[in-house]
Amino acid sequence: MNELNILYFGMLTDITGCQKESFQIEGNTPISELKILLESKYPPLKEVEYKTTYNRTLADDNLPITDDAEIALLPPFSGG
């Protein structure tokens, strides 16, 4: 099992009601699977666009999560 620290930003915090949470998953779970788990916990996540980082680097959906990691869900950026 991997112990994940999941961070939510911007409008996603309105959906999750929190900015971070802990989450346990099987070793080698791909990002795409984690997204399905989170989207079933927070159904409105399915309706919005977001990117995912794995240990602070943008990650593709098929990347497997191989360690205790920091995962972040980032909605479209709106700086400036």
Added chain:
Amino acid sequence: MNELNILYFGMLTDITGCQKESFQIEGNTPISELKILLESKYPPLKEVEYKTTYNRTLADDNLPITDDAEIALLPPFSGG
């Protein structure tokens, strides 16, 4: 006869040695004729590029000078 006040700017003042001078010409002389007169007074003027204004408006060579006017010779601009 028209009494002209002729102004020189920028590098042209190196050629003429002055920034302004008075000059008398026949009525209805076109700008082109005035330029020939000035270029014969200051031969290096023939070698340089310049524009002419007639009473503070850019003037074509064929425009006749019909009054006592302010004529200026302007080399290429180099502001900024």
Added chain:
Amino acid sequence: MKKKKKVFVQGAIAPEFIAESIAKHQTKTTIGAHDIFLGQVRADEIDGKTVQAIEYTTYEEVAENALHEIREATFEKFTGLTCMHIYHSLGTVKAGEICLFVFVSSGHRTEAFEACQYLVERIKKEVAVFGKEIFEDNSYTWKENTPA
């Protein structure tokens, strides 16, 4: 690899800070042109309510990595650049105040213009900053950036 420069500042960017940045460049006498972009918070009206302020948050390490990469790419693309400075606000910035300051210097004007615009587009698109537009009644909406 150059060291990562400090980009994020708490609250609005003061005009005096911009003046100091400009003044610091007066010893660099190969510079002929500066282009400065400033983002200012608009009091937009949205569904009958007026934006009073934007509250900015960031995923700081991820944003700084992106900024570092953008900076390096800009120096590579515009080889005549002398300097480049980027500052972005975090926290609350009121309508009329400045939240983004991008400052590019070069020998000649065309590179300064092009590099500045290139930087601003990439910053808006690629840097993990989130703006929350706050209305007078403390309700809010999440800011969306328009494409250039």
Added chain:
Amino acid sequence: MKKKKKVFVQGAIAPEFIAESIAKHQTKTTIGAHDIFLGQVRADEIDGKTVQAIEYTTYEEVAENALHEIREATFEKFTGLTCMHIYHSLGTVKAGEICLFVFVSSGHRTEAFEACQYLVERIKKEVAVFGKEIFEDNSYTWKENTPA
């Protein structure tokens, strides 16, 4: 026809003056983007001598007429502009100091960028200003503008 605005200032343009201009725009809350171009005098080396300063002269009425026309044309071409300010130095401006300050503001960034660059190109090309580059030994050469 709007009244002609004062463009020419004696000597260098101070960073504090730029800060004050920026601060004055903080009450205009429809502005989302400012683009500022600054021309700075370069210490160019020409035939082994180094430029210490540029001395600017103008045919003031003709220059102001051209600037007025450029300003009107810019407002017509870029209809989303909120403000436009142009300042140019006359007299001596030392290397490292600022001689041109063009300041454009609009709701969104693209117009500010495009209008500012458009203005700077037209000013350099169409406004009767003449720069004399002064070397350390008080000899000089007449400045020539490069096309963009």
